[in-house]
Amino acid sequence: MPFERVVTTNFDFLLEQGYARISKYCIPIISEEQLAVGDSQAGVRLLKLHGDLHHPNRLVVTEEDYDAFLTSFPLLATHLSSLLIDHTALFIGYSLDDPDFRQIWQVAKERLGALRRPAYVLQVGAAPHTVARYERRGVKVINLPKTSTRSYGEILEIVFRELLEYWSSKVISLSTATEPESQAELTLPSSAQSRLAFFSVPTRYAAVYKSRIYPVAERYGFSPIMAADVVAPGDNIMAKVYALIERSAVVVADISSPNTMLEVGMVLSKEGMAKPIILIAEDQASIPFDIAKHLVIRKPQSMDDESPGFIKLIESAFAEAFSRISPALEDEPSRLVAKKEYRAAVIAAFSLLEYELRQFFESSSLEAFSARSSLIMLLQCH
Template identity: 55%
Template sequence: MTKYLDYFPPPFLEDMVRGRCIPFIGAGFSLNAQLPPGVLMPDWDGVGRRAAEALRDYSYTTAIEALSTYEHEFSRVKLTEFLVEALNASVIQPGSAHDAFCAIPFDRAITTNWDFLLETSYARAGKYCMPIVSEDQLAVQGDRAWVRLLKLHGDLNHPNRIIATEEDYDGFLTRYPLLATYLSSMLIDNTAFFIGYSLDDPDLRQIWQLIKDRLGGLRRPAYVLQIGASPQAMARFERRGVKVINLPKSDQSYSQTLTTALSELRDYWTASLPLISTSADPESQAELSLPNFAKNRLAFFAVPTALASFYKQQVYPVARRQGFTPVMAIDVATVGENIVAKVQALLEKSAVTIADLGTANTIYELGLAKLTSAGPIIVVTTDSSTVPIEVPELQRVVRPLVLDDQGIDPLSLGFVEALSARLAAAFLTISPTLTSEPQRLLDQSEFRAAIMSAFSLLEHELAQAIERLDIPLQRHRAGPVSFREMLNALRPFLADDLIQRLLDHASVRNRVAHSAVDVTRQTAFAIVEDVATAVAQLELARDR
């Protein structure tokens, strides 16, 4: 049960899941930081007032004016030192809201904050974050699994890049034209999502004015996240073309409310992405179509690209024989192709994860799996490699340095056999729940999920029966074995009228998998019952 998700408009949620949303993190978000006892985090106005206290015969007006005067009186170096101290940069740590934000699989983010809370929180989550401070960094693409963090107003490690004074703001477009162009280009086809900004925030006003000047009426919608905003404040945002996502105040603190809301966004994204993803393999497509609350048999393989061919040719068949549906990130096409979101969603959905630690990327994916995956994790290493995180010895398999795609080399064969044993043990932990899952979902009135789960079970049982009964398949085409072909091969063991009903049910399953069609309890009950009958008849055939 979600608490705040319904406050987010469906068009915003759609843009987020499809990778068309760019978050902007403002100064207000840093108020959620963890601080030592007795230390307070100032807001933007508080920083300005503290600077004003150091100025003789000075009447405070705005933070920008106070910081400008401070720099004029004492120098840029002293202004930077003041900001480091005022923002408690040496002692602050990310709070729960930072961790919740960094768990959302955005692959790009923009901040106007000078601190390092986001970088620290990303590191804590096992994600590599590449801060972009200067224009010459824009051309560095890096790995697609990186999070690119554009620090639009610089940071405390780069005093000359800090945007804090009137001169800094006024000269931004002239001094950093590439940054302005880069920002505009991102927002041509992406929705801006502002967090930690108020309407009087000069950073928000500068960014939004830049977007309006560059894109005019062609700009996409923009949203700002607020908690307990007044009707007057909402109206002021709306007049400027920024839609307000206004969360209600509650007995939770501001930080707790943000943490809950951001966690719900993350859960929604990772649950929704597989449902709109596609795979060329019908089995994995069927498993991806199951909602996250339904048990599935996906086995996610996080392996080096150079070894993908070996795993597909030699290990995938073994995984299928043990009851799993194998899948890699490259097997699945997602909208937006956000690799961070895709890997995270597959890890959370899969029943088991196999991580071959041959590259930095797969080590990163292992770290994500430890944080997000509820199922067992099997780690593959070479004799000389070390595992960067603690893994039970029973879930570790050693492979040779060189693998034979043809599966002839004895060392490669031995590795596949050892991995097969680990997969068999892993399947034993989920097998009972898979058998009873269709009925469980039916009892909970999850009719669509019950149908998808029933067919997942049936197709697995059909494939297992064909292999164990050693039944030859009469095929006239290449590619995966179809549902109809499996039923025809097993006609001696299944009643004719049952086979016809199952073929009719398959049409219903296909409509459920590819559309939002409603399903009645009666239809779902008939399908689950017929699948249970077919499974029972196949078990009798195997026992003869």
């Protein structure tokens, strides 16, 4: 799940190990001093309220520790209160009898009062009286049906997958891209083959990629997009990036920053992910991923340098990627019409038309043609 903030009262390192297994960077926050570090670091911020086993002096274990938590760690309590003002809490693995749950909710009650947002808790087969007790405390119960054929963990896994699919679809439907071609691709149903090429690049290189690499992607039939093209203030950036990765036909990642390393980890963590990944790395830089199945292109020392060899490799990579999706794109309008997805079928047909026009004008060397020409401009060329 693309949560950007996670709060736990566990002492162990299961969450950190879990994030490491899917190459997702996790920033554990144990001490109040760490709160002074801003959100500039990419990754999941994991607030460990009761410390962990690497910091025995910080553990909250005994009844006395629990009672003294608010006075011993006032900044952590204030930070938690701030999170509960800005975010909706989803409790997982807690019960009303759990002292951790009661303590966290007491902090919210004492610090926020009427400002406290509604919260939710996942329960499996909760009895009616348990549901009523939660709701008296302002916590809405998501009561999952208990079955004899599935374990508690299996039930939660199914729910998380469904939530992720729903979240990603809603994030995309509410997104507005800066380019009309990308926006058209975002309006396609999730089952449709898209032409999106998701670019995960450091901010300092964004302008160079847009001026030099975007035209290459468009020439080979793709619609390039970055997270910055669709992210608005207040958005969950991680969720939008995940949704764009999910929807894209190819991923291009310049892995020279922590942010892009995080996003590549999100790509590689997807089970059964078969889409092409083009990794662009600095010369001699080590790559902390299993990239046997993916193309790695070494970039020049300066992205502003004229490097025909680098551009040639990029062109070859996009040509290969488009050849993999081309058969599906050609059949897509007919398939969507058969499913009565008429609006999507029209968009898919125009995407094909745009690609064919680009190929025609590219080969004819028409002066009016530009690699960044829109479909309307292409239709006006003669």
